Amino acid sequence: MIVYHGSNQHVEKPDVKHSLRNLDFGSGFYVTTVKEQAEKWAKRRADLLSEKLQMIEFF
Template structure:
């Protein structure tokens, strides 16, 4: 499985880093199977940090390795996915036991829907039904050092604005 990570740096040796803000799946190293998603992410960061170029880092992950780790895999938005994302986004220092978490990305449109849910405007099933109408990109979080060892850097592509 090819995975991508957008950054303003070449990341040949990924690290587990604590987030400076609440994230969908907690702290760790985020990747996606979507080159386009990684490119869009790095372009946002380039604008934010006023950088002329960035990088889509490319990795290989052997899918048979999922069996070697404690994984939480979401194929689509579900009750459990909503609860997990909300716990990571609202509970300070929320800790989970998973080495790897895979599932949909809560992008800007999804954040808006989550805000409606959090504010009581949408119930959980309405939120899930709404999210199922979106074209959601995936994300794969490597949450532990053990899991990061299964990720192999194979190169990068330079990105410019």
């Protein structure tokens, strides 16, 4: 199974230590099987922080 993680930073490997606690489902490493959903999240995060870098990682 391929899962995607959308982020504004490169992720070498999943790490829950750097997650935020007050997210919808609590702390964790969020992934999706839908690539477009990860792309949307990466773009939203980069726009929020006024960054151009968008990363879509797959594991």
